[in-house]
Amino acid sequence: MANKKKGLLDFLSGRKSEEGKKIFETWYNSIPDTEHPELDASEETLKKELARIKNRNVVPLKQDERSPFMMYWKAAAVVLLVVSIGILLYVKREAFAKEELTYTEHYVPKGKLLQLTLSDGSQVWLNSDTKFRYPEEFGSGDREVYLEGEAFFNVSKDASRPFRIHSGEKLTTTVLGTSFNVKAYGDDDLNEVAVVTGKVSVVHTTSDNRSSEVLLQPGQKAVLIKGQDLLSKEAFSDVDHYTSWREGKLIFEDAPVGEVISSLGRYYNIDIHLSSEALKRCRVTATFDPMPLEKVMYLLCFTLNAEYKHTGKKYTISGAGCNPSHP
Numbered sequence: 001m002a003n004k005k006k007g008l009l010d011f012l013s014g015r016k017s018e019e020g021k022k023i024f025e026t027w028y029n030s031i032p033d034t035e036h037p038e039l040d041a042s043e044e045t046l047k048k049e050l051a052r053i054k055n056r057n058v059v060p061l062k063q064d065e066r067s068p069f070m071m072y073w074k075a076a077a078v079v080l081l082v083v084s085i086g087i088l089l090y091v092k093r094e095a096f097a098k099e100e101l102t103y104t105e106h107y108v109p110k111g112k113l114l115q116l117t118l119s120d121g122s123q124v125w126l127n128s129d130t131k132f133r134y135p136e137e138f139g140s141g142d143r144e145v146y147l148e149g150e151a152f153f154n155v156s157k158d159a160s161r162p163f164r165i166h167s168g169e170k171l172t173t174t175v176l177g178t179s180f181n182v183k184a185y186g187d188d189d190l191n192e193v194a195v196v197t198g199k200v201s202v203v204h205t206t207s208d209n210r211s212s213e214v215l216l217q218p219g220q221k222a223v224l225i226k227g228q229d230l231l232s233k234e235a236f237s238d239v240d241h242y243t244s245w246r247e248g249k250l251i252f253e254d255a256p257v258g259e260v261i262s263s264l265g266r267y268y269n270i271d272i273h274l275s276s277e278a279l280k281r282c283r284v285t286a287t288f289d290p291m292p293l294e295k296v297m298y299l300l301c302f303t304l305n306a307e308y309k310h311t312g313k314k315y316t317i318s319g320a321g322c323n324p325s326h327p
Contacts, residue, residue, distance in 0.1 A: 101139055110128045114126040119135070127266070128266040170204060170207075173200055179197045192223055195220055199216065200215070202231065220233055255284050272316075282303075
């Protein structure tokens with residue numbers, strides 16, 4: 001039955017036949033304006049109208065109307081009446097896919113941050129060295145955006161239009177309305193999605209089109225290690241670690257020193273180089289409030305039992321290795 005109904009919808013909507021579309025349009029235009037289902041009505045309204053039409057009483061045919069020819073057309077009219085709203089729903093969904101959207105792209109250079117408000121009221125904070133592409137106006141279908149870098153999202157709720165972020169190593173993050181952080185820099189070893197409020201679905205698609213999904217709640221994050229095609233779920237307790245960068249505060253907890261110098265390099269628009277393998281093995285736990293670069297470099301080198309030199313924006317850290325308290 002479901003296949004027959006879909007076949008009828010395909011025929012009458014014009015997907016399979018122009019003849020079917022003409023039949024439907026002729027019938028629709030014959031209805032008095034006061035009884036027309038509104039083409040721009042919401043899907044919920046159209047479904048209610050469909051239920052109302054299905055519950056109508058059908059007036060029996062008069063004796064002289066019961067010829068095979070008349071019975072055929074009466075039956076066709078009843079079928080058209082019942083499925084008309086379904087066709088409108090179908091056509092509306094087809095239109096969603098055909099909408100042409102105009103996209104805007106922002107690149108936030110190193111040393112800068114940017115806050116945006118999208119057309120649906122969602123707020124987005126973009127970190128340094130981040131590229132973000134989004135529609136100037138969202139359409140009737142899913143709200144889809146594209147990210148390279150790091151961003152914090154506070155998404156406006158809209159159950160009929162999921163919000164999807166395409167980022168990093170073929171990661172797709174889907175939400176209805178929530179707040180979360182996405183980190184997907186091209187030169188980082190990890191991609192992360194950390195949820196602050198609400199629920200989030202994260203899907204990773206591999207190069208051979210296999211996919212894996214994790215569902216996240218507040219205090220959970222999805223982690224993808226590049227090159228391993230392994231998507232995992234972890235818990236976290238310090239929300240500030242994923243939100244405070246919006247105010248210029250950088251928090252690291254037992255982080256590889258490579259992650260630390262990459263973040264500092266983006267935030268201060270500098271290049272930092274480690275001169276020895278011993279330094280590259282260090283891990284860092286530190287909080288850097290907004291402060292001058294020279295103070296940040298002094299504190300970092302104190303933690304690493306090292307010193308630094310610089311020429312212009314190029315900084316080199318050298319030394320024996322980590323302090324005993326920071327193995």
